[in-house]
Amino acid sequence: MNTTTVIVIVVIVVVVIALIGLVAASMRKKNRQDNAARAGQLREEADTRAAAIPETQAEAKVAQAQAEKARLESQRAEERATEASQAATQQQAAHEDQIRAADRLDPDVDTRAEDYSPQTIRDDSTTAAPATAQAGGTEYDADGRPIVDPHHVGPRFDSDGRPIESGEGGSHRA
Structure with missing residues (x-):
């Protein structure tokens, strides 16, 4: 090159x-x-x-205020429900005390029996399943066990539903 x-x-x-x-x-x-x-x-x-930011912020503040109001209303409602529940419990206890006092005076009721329980009115949350009548006029609960009334002077049953022979524990004392 x-x-x-x-x-x-x-x-x-x-x-x-x-x-x-x-x-x-x-x-x-x-x-x-x-x-x-x-x-x-x-x-x-x-x-x-x-x-649009100021408008959106204003809407957020309104929503927060509404939520706070709803929280307060809910809290007040919860307090009212608690007070009502306490009042119902107190009333039920007073009722049970009155029934126990009547049972202590009633010569046909053995309040010292092991299976003694005052027959009181209960609210829906404590009520047992509906009883069903079977042969012989005996009522049974949902589990098939006889319903025992301590006010009734008649045949008695143990917790498994077997008849208790007279003379066994928990018999009626007159």
């Missing part, structure tokens, strides 16, 4: 490198302009949305 050819090749390479640099710089400038334009659009959208 002669010197002229080498010079031509070097000039061409320098020109190509310069063109590549110009194109790259132009593309960077274009990208920066595009990014600046996009950033401007995003700021405009953010400003538009920012106008």
Whole structure:
């Protein structure tokens, strides 16, 4: 290769490198302009949305106030329910005390028997399953065991429903 050819090749390479640099710089400038334009659009959208922020915050405060009011109402209702439940329990205890006093005076009721329990009125949450009558007029609970009334002077049954022979524990004392 002669010197002229080498010079031509070097000039061409320098020109190509310069063109590549110009194109790259132009593309960077274009990208920066595009990014600046996009950033401007995003700021405009953010400003538009920012106008709705106070209204949304006010709605949130109203919702929080309503929730707090509902919590207070719920708490008051719970307190009223607790008070009513306590009153019912007290009334039931007073009723049971009165029945026990009557049973102690009644000569037909053995309050010392092991299976003695005052016959009181119970609320729905403590009432046993409905009794079913079977042959012989005896009533049985949902588990098939006879319902024993301590006020009744008649045949007695143990916890498994077997008749208790007279003379066994828990018999009637007159």
